[in-house]
Amino acid sequence: MTAPTQDGLLSRRRLTLVAIEFVVALAIAIVLFPFLWIFLASIKPPELVTEPNVWMFPPTAANWHDVLLESDVPKNIINSFVVSVATVIIALVTGCPAAYSFSRFKTGSGTRFSVLAAEMMPPAILILPLFLVLFRLGLIDTLAAVVLAHLTFVVPVVTWFLIGFFDEIPRELEEQAMIDGYTQFQAFYKVILPVVRPGLAAAAVFGFVLSWNDMFYALILTGGESRTLPVAIAGFWTFRGIDMGKMAVAILVAVVPILIISFFIQKHLVRSLGGGAVKF
Amino acid sequence: MHLRFRLILPLAAAMTVIMAYPLVFSAWISFHDYRLTRLQDVRFRGVENYAFILSDAPFGRALVNTMTFVAGAVSIELVLGLGLALLLQRLVRFQNFARAVLLAPMFITPIAVGLMFRFLLNSELGVIPYYLATIGVEIAWFDERLALFSLMLIDAWQWTPFMLLMFLAGLEALPKDPFEAARVDGASAWITFWNLTLPLLRPVILVALIIRALDAFKVFEYVWAITRGGPGDATETILFHIYKTGFRFFRLGEAAAMAYVLIGILMFLVIVLYTAMRRR
Amino acid sequence: MRTQKWLATALFAGAASAMVSGSSLAGSLNIIIEEVPDYDVVRVLTEKFAAENPGIEVTFDAMPFDAMRDKILTSALASSATYNVIIVDNPWMEEFAKAGFLTPLDDFIAADSGYDFEDFVGPLRDIGVVEGSTYGVPYYNYALGLIVRQDIFDEQGIAVPTTLDDYVDVVKKLTNDDFYGAAMQPQKGYKVMEEWKNWLYATGGELFNADGDITINSPEAVKALEMYIDAFNTSAPEGSVNWGFDEALRAVASGRAATMLSYNWMLPALNAKGGMSGDLAGKFTLNEVPGGKAVLGSWSWSIPANVDDKDEAWKYISWITSKAVAKDRVIAGGAPVRTSIISDPEVWEKGFGEDYYKTLLGILEDAAPLSSGTSAEELIDIVGTELSAAVSGQKSVQQALDDAAKGVERAR
Numbered sequence: 023m024t025a026p027t028q029d030g031l032l033s034r035r036r037l038t039l040v041a042i043e044f045v046v047a048l049a050i051a052i053v054l055f056p057f058l059w060i061f062l063a064s065i066k067p068p069e070l071v072t073e074p075n076v077w078m079f080p081p082t083a084a085n086w087h088d089v090l091l092e093s094d095v096p097k098n099i100i101n102s103f104v105v106s107v108a109t110v111i112i113a114l115v116t117g118c119p120a121a122y123s124f125s126r127f128k129t130g131s132g133t134r135f136s137v138l139a140a141e142m143m144p145p146a147i148l149i150l151p152l153f154l155v156l157f158r159l160g161l162i163d164t165l166a167a168v169v170l171a172h173l174t175f176v177v178p179v180v181t182w183f184l185i186g187f188f189d190e191i192p193r194e195l196e197e198q199a200m201i202d203g204y205t206q207f208q209a210f211y212k213v214i215l216p217v218v219r220p221g222l223a224a225a226a227v228f229g230f231v232l233s234w235n236d237m238f239y240a241l242i243l244t245g246g247e248s249r250t251l252p253v254a255i256a257g258f259w260t261f262r263g264i265d266m267g268k269m270a271v272a273i274l275v276a277v278v279p280i281l282i283i284s285f286f287i288q289k290h291l292v293r294s295l296g297g298g299a300v301k302f
Numbered sequence: 303m304h305l306r307f308r309l310i311l312p313l314a315a316a317m318t319v320i321m322a323y324p325l326v327f328s329a330w331i332s333f334h335d336y337r338l339t340r341l342q343d344v345r346f347r348g349v350e351n352y353a354f355i356l357s358d359a360p361f362g363r364a365l366v367n368t369m370t371f372v373a374g375a376v377s378i379e380l381v382l383g384l385g386l387a388l389l390l391q392r393l394v395r396f397q398n399f400a401r402a403v404l405l406a407p408m409f410i411t412p413i414a415v416g417l418m419f420r421f422l423l424n425s426e427l428g429v430i431p432y433y434l435a436t437i438g439v440e441i442a443w444f445d446e447r448l449a450l451f452s453l454m455l456i457d458a459w460q461w462t463p464f465m466l467l468m469f470l471a472g473l474e475a476l477p478k479d480p481f482e483a484a485r486v487d488g489a490s491a492w493i494t495f496w497n498l499t500l501p502l503l504r505p506v507i508l509v510a511l512i513i514r515a516l517d518a519f520k521v522f523e524y525v526w527a528i529t530r531g532g533p534g535d536a537t538e539t540i541l542f543h544i545y546k547t548g549f550r551f552f553r554l555g556e557a558a559a560m561a562y563v564l565i566g567i568l569m570f571l572v573i574v575l576y577t578a579m580r581r582r
Numbered sequence: 583m584r585t586q587k588w589l590a591t592a593l594f595a596g597a598a599s600a601m602v603s604g605s606s607l608a609g610s611l612n613i614i615i616e617e618v619p620d621y622d623v624v625r626v627l628t629e630k631f632a633a634e635n636p637g638i639e640v641t642f643d644a645m646p647f648d649a650m651r652d653k654i655l656t657s658a659l660a661s662s663a664t665y666n667v668i669i670v671d672n673p674w675m676e677e678f679a680k681a682g683f684l685t686p687l688d689d690f691i692a693a694d695s696g697y698d699f700e701d702f703v704g705p706l707r708d709i710g711v712v713e714g715s716t717y718g719v720p721y722y723n724y725a726l727g728l729i730v731r732q733d734i735f736d737e738q739g740i741a742v743p744t745t746l747d748d749y750v751d752v753v754k755k756l757t758n759d760d761f762y763g764a765a766m767q768p769q770k771g772y773k774v775m776e777e778w779k780n781w782l783y784a785t786g787g788e789l790f791n792a793d794g795d796i797t798i799n800s801p802e803a804v805k806a807l808e809m810y811i812d813a814f815n816t817s818a819p820e821g822s823v824n825w826g827f828d829e830a831l832r833a834v835a836s837g838r839a840a841t842m843l844s845y846n847w848m849l850p851a852l853n854a855k856g857g858m859s860g861d862l863a864g865k866f867t868l869n870e871v872p873g874g875k876a877v878l879g880s881w882s883w884s885i886p887a888n889v890d891d892k893d894e895a896w897k898y899i900s901w902i903t904s905k906a907v908a909k910d911r912v913i914a915g916g917a918p919v920r921t922s923i924i925s926d927p928e929v930w931e932k933g934f935g936e937d938y939y940k941t942l943l944g945i946l947e948d949a950a951p952l953s954s955g956t957s958a959e960e961l962i963d964i965v966g967t968e969l970s971a972a973v974s975g976q977k978s979v980q981q982a983l984d985d986a987a988k989g990v991e992r993a994r
Contacts, residue, residue: 042389049386050403052459056418057406059429069860072421072832074432112316120313127306135576140321142516142568146544147561150331150554151324162656163664174320179513181313206305235411238522238541242549245653246643252411256527257617257646259417264828266421273414280409285402292401295471338655339681339956360967425821426833442821446974449824526648532770533823534971549652551960551993 057277064270071266085267095272097247098254102276105165105240105250106233109172110226113180118222121184122210126193134185140178145238148174153242163245171239176229183228187221187294188214220294227287234280251276332558339552351559361560363535364543365567371450371539372518375457379514380507382458383465388495390466391473401470408463416527419456446533453524453537461518465510472506473499512575519568540564610639611898613667614653616881617644619847620722623916624902631901638894647671651959654886658683663886666895669721670884672709672951673958678884679712680956685885686715690896697900701920703946710882718882719903720919725878725949726780727846727941732867734840742869746784749872750809753817756840763817765830765839770970773826775962776877776952777843778969781806784873789953789965789990796990798965799983807972807979814973823974834866835859843871845879846942847917850934868941870948878949880919918942957993964989 063071065081089095124133152171153162161167195217196209204212215222237252244250249257255276258269284291332352335345355361390401407415422428423443434441443452476499484494522541525531531538531546540560548557615621621644628640643665645653651674657664658678670678678684687710691699699707702720710718728749730742734756743749753763767773782788787802797803819825819833831848833839835858849868852859859866870876883899885892901907905922912918913932923929924943930936953962965986972982 039392039394042392043395046386046389046393046400046404050400053403053407056422056459059422060418068856068858069835071858072424072427072836074427074429116312116316119309123306123309135572138512138516139569139572140317141513142519142572143321143325144541144544144561144564144568145520145522146541146548147328147558147565148321148324150548150558150561151327152320154327155324157656157659160660170320173316177313177316177320207309210309231409235409237411237413238520238545241649242652245645245649249645252413253649255411255417256413256648259527259646259828264417264421269414269417273410273418276414277406277410281402281406284405284409288402288405289398292467292470292474295467338659339677339683341659424829426819426838427829427836431821440820442823444824445821446823446976529824530770530826532967532970533768533974534770534967534976536974536976538967546963550963551957552655 060270060273063266064274066267068267085271089268089271089275093268094249095251095254095275098249098251099276101165101244101248102234102251105168105172106230108165108169109176109233110180110229112169112173113176113229114222114226117177117181117184117225118215119210121181122188122214124181124185125188134182137178137182137185141175141182143174145171145175149239149242152239156243162243163248165244165248165250167243168240168248168250171243172233172236175236176232179232180225180229183225183295184218184221187218187225190221191217220290223287224291224294227284227291231280328558328561331554332562334555336555336558337552338554347555351555352563355556355560355563360535360538361543364531364538364540365564367450367536367538368519368521368540371454371457371521372515374451375454375461375518375521376511376514378454378458379462379465380511382462383510384469384503384507386462386466387469387473388499390470405463405467407460408467410460412460412523413527415456415460416524419452419459419524420528423452444529444533446536449529449533449537453521453528456524456528457518457521461514464514468506468510468513469503472503476502508575512572515571516568519564609637609894610641611666611894612641612643612664613669613898614643614645614650614657614665615669616650617646618722619851620911620916623911623914626914627902627907627911630907631898635897638898640898654678654683658886658888660888662890663888665886666889666891667898668884668886669881670718672878672880672882673953673962675709675718675882676712676954677956677958679715679717683887684717685887685889685892686717687719687885687896688716690892690900691716691719694896694900698905698922701905701922703919703921703924703943705878705946705949705951706880706919709878709880709951710884718884719899721881721883721903722847722917723878723880723919723946724845724847724917725880725942725945726776726843726871726876727849727945728841728869728871729834729844729849729852729866730841730869731834731837731862731865733865742867743872744870744874746781746806746809746872750813750817753813753841757817760838762819762833762839763841764813765825765833765842766814766818766822767825767827767830767842768814768818768822768970768973769824769826771963771966773966774969774973775966776879778806778810779877779952780843780871780873780875781810783875783877783950784871785809788950789961796987798990799980799987803983804979807969807983811973811979823970832858835862837862845917846945847915849938850915853934868938870941870944874948876945876949878946878951880951955994960993961990964993 064085065083066079067082070076070079149171156162156167156170191214196206196213199209199213200206235252237256240250240253241256244253255269255272258265258272333346333348335347386404390397393400422430425431425442431441431443442448480498481494484498520541521539522545525537525539525542529537531542544557544560547553547560615624625642632640654665654668657668691697706720706723710716710720728742735742740752743752756763767777782803785802785806787797787800787806789796789798791797819838822829827844830842831844834842835852846868849866851857852866853864855863857863883903885895885899889895905920908920909923909926909929912923912929918924921943924939930939933939955961968977968982968986971977972979977985
């Protein structure tokens with residue numbers, strides 16, 4: 023191989039890399055642009071909010087002040103947080119043992135599939151009876167109602183992911199534990215669960231996001247004190263007109279914590295998903 | 303009882319309460335003239351509700367719209383997600399940063415995304431049409447021809463990250479040896495992708511497709527925030543239609559029947575996909 | 583380890599108690615209310631009521647329009663109401679009253695000396711009356727008016743049009759490359775219906791005739807829709823076929839359009855210094871809709887049938903709608919419903935000027951509700967969908983209105 027061809031090869035490779043970087047940068051710009059616009063909307067004076075071509079203006083902190091200190095948004099965030107965490111905990115507690123059972127006792131791919139099929143149930147069909155039942159129980163307008171409703175889609179997804187994670191763990195692990203005198207349940211609880219922890223985290227994050235984002239159930243099941251964040255964000259759209267400035271603040275407040283968390287766990291998330299959840 | 307079943311017990315109990323019971327209840331409702339403003343006078347209607355909705359043009363339109371939306375949005379997301387995953391994998395610098403940013407949209411609550419794009423894409427007041435107009439492109443994003451497509455693009459903005467996440471995980475988990483062999487044989491990037499990456503990724507692609515498609519059938523927030531199903535019936539989607547019938551017009555009987563028709567269609571789709579997958 | 587367990591237990595207990603919040607208690611009034619400018623006024627005024635009645639604790643559950651309907655329904659279906667006082671939108675009045683959700687107020691009104699129920703503007707009062715009984719007392723009106731950029735009309739020497747034909751001519755004349763004669767709201771459902779029905783009145787049409795037959799596809803309706811589409815195609819912003827109230831308002835506020843049909847109380851907001859219209863504040867005026875007869879919207883105060891202490895609930899309603907408090911409410915920017923207050927010079931002076939209130943009274947006295955009957959909500963959606971289909975060119979005018987008539991027939 024002579025020097026010039028190698029040079030040509032190198033520069034070609036560099037060119038490809040530049041092209042890749044350009045495309046990725048473009049994608050990043052498409053993702054970031056709405057965020058930038060939202061941030062600007064949150065500090066724009068009211069008469070400029072929907073002026074398309076205004077980038078320089080005297081910024082105002084009024085929206086931030088109003089939303090953070092004088093609205094229910096902080097309470098809505100706490101509500102959303104309580105709902106999502108409770109949903110995920112219950113989903114893990116019920117889904118984890120079942121997933122282990124499906125994985126270890128080879129209940130067959132039909133079971134797995136029906137777990138996933140449960141996720142497909144349209145919320146519209148569940149909401150009607152759930153609404154009537156929760157209503158009879160006096161739970162309408164409580165966070166408990168939303169948690170129950172969110173379980174309908176979080177439990178199947180979490181369980182289904184966990185089956186994949188358990189599949190990845192070699193059987194020898196618990197066989198060894200059982201030789202050491204553990205019962206199978208102890209082996210599951212004390213040996214397998216700690217090993218599958220990254221998978222649990224990945225499934226939990228997924229469940230959390232699904233629950234955190236839902237508006238459909240929360241819109242119908244909450245009110246007043248129990249309103250969750252998506253419902254509150256929709257609430258900035260009133261007959262006064264959509265209050266873009268305040269809504270922008272609420273969106274940013276809602277997104278930033280999750281983005282920070284996601285930033286730290288993503289690598290983990292990708293790796294643990296790659297570990298098994300993305301297979302049948 | 304065998305451990306296998308004891309482990310499934312919590313899940314089975316939870317699913318019975320939150321899913322089986324509501325499903326049976328709404329099946330019962332679907333055969334009655336069940337109105338929330340007339341609960342003292344619920345009448346048995348037999349299959350009349352089903353007969354009506356199957357001949358009802360708006361319901362048919364909503365079904366067609368939803369399927370078009372799902373097919374379009376999920377295809378866009380699949381292609382973009384796979385492309386970006388492959389590019390990100392080859393990125394040398396800023397890989398973590400790029401991934402963190404590109405995954406961000408899926409963490410925003412969809413109602414916020416909807417309201418945001420309602421103004422970003424607004425023909426008079428929005429930034430995007432404004433700058434497109436400066437280069438001579440005039441697009442009415444929410445007119446009767448484009449509205450459904452615009453909603454697909456918004457869906458793609460928010461959910462391509464999910465596909466990206468799944469594919470990054472899938473790529474990470476691929477065996478290294480075949481690729482090394484291909485490199486040694488001097489196979490071109492395209493040949494490697496077509497004959498190696500794609501077949502190996504197939505299971506992941508199918509899983510990602512199914513999860514996204516089932517989820518896209520539930521599209522509600524964008525419609526609610528932007529078009530309300532219009533212009534005319536152009537963006538009336540199935541969940542929005544059921545929500546209106548059940549919770550705005552209080553005709554629960556018809557709404558439940560619609561939901562069951564939807565379940566039937568989803569069942570059919572899932573079974574087709576499932577058999578397709580087993581044949582691999 | 584032990585601390586961890588304790589912490590977990592405490593967290594769970596805390597979460598559980600936070601999740602199950604109680605419903606209303608005796609001696610307290612829980613009021614469901616829509617988040618509109620009038621609510622801000624009512625909330626502040628109510629502090630006075632609370633001070634006068636230390637035994638009654640008043641709380642508001644304020645929410646956007648879309649959440650209200652099923653919340654009211656839930657409360658009405660319960661054995662004991664969540665809300666002791668509710669507000670009812672006019673399309674829901676007949677439906678809720680006939681479903682037995684509401685308390686007849688006639689005896690309360692009769693026993694309330696000095697309340698002067700007749701003082702409420704006629705069409706607004708009538709909305710609360712179903713089959714001879716009064717179920718609601720007017721809270722605020724959202725009758726539609728024609729809001730115009732008076733400076734532009736003055737500059738070009740054009741009079742504000744009073745007939746529909748004139749209106750269509752004028753908005754065409756005012757339209758040029760980047761300025762539009764009319765910001766319209768053809769969005770499916772409520773929005774297009776609220777706007778187009780004014781046009782329907784102007785051509786002499788109605789949804790039903792005196793015998794209750796459907797007349798949505800009458801020649802008058804066809805004419806009204808054809809004119810509406812003509813104006814939209816020639817004089818409304820391009821690509822605005824999906825616009826609702828919000829976009830139209832912003833287009834007018836930012837100086838892109840000369841006129842809009844909208845709620846009368848948007849005028850003060852448009853003219854407010856430092857508000858959404860920036861330098862254009864003060865240049866807008868309110869006028870009667872072309873043709874004179876306007877679409878009337880109104881919210882009424884009602885007491886759910888399942889409220890235990892109805893006297894207490896009436897005490898509040900009577901107080902907030904009394905002449906004295908209503909006057910304070912209107913001066914603070916609330917939408918008036920009492921004739922004596924709209925005609926009160928003190929209100930003119932402290933409020934938004936004589937012209938505004940006189941125009942408003944003219945609008946209110948010749949106005950009819952957006953929709954009526956027990957399925958009014960569904961009717962608005964059905965007709966609103968077909969109108970939108972016609973405006974966007976998916977159906978011919980006749981076809982759309984025929985389909986609307988068919989849909990309404992079934993929903994009735």
